[in-house]
Amino acid sequence: MDEEKRITVRLPAELHERLAGQAKRDRRSVNGEIVHLLEVALADPSVGGDSR
Numbered sequence: 587m588d589e590e591k592r593i594t595v596r597l598p599a600e601l602h603e604r605l606a607g608q609a610k611r612d613r614r615s616v617n618g619e620i621v622h623l624l625e626v627a628l629a630d631p632s633v634g635g636d637s638r
Contacts, residue, residue: 605620
């Protein structure tokens with residue numbers, strides 16, 4: 587990443603707990619896990635089901 591943007595996201599506590607658990611298993615920070623999941627979802631057009 588050449589440039590980074592900082593954002594604030596409100597997450598339900600349960601979702602944060604799930605992300606933290608997955609991040610720990612993947613040896614990433616929660617932020618790193620979110621970035622990874624977004625990159626995977628945006629790279630694969632079949633994920634997300636955009637039916638336009």
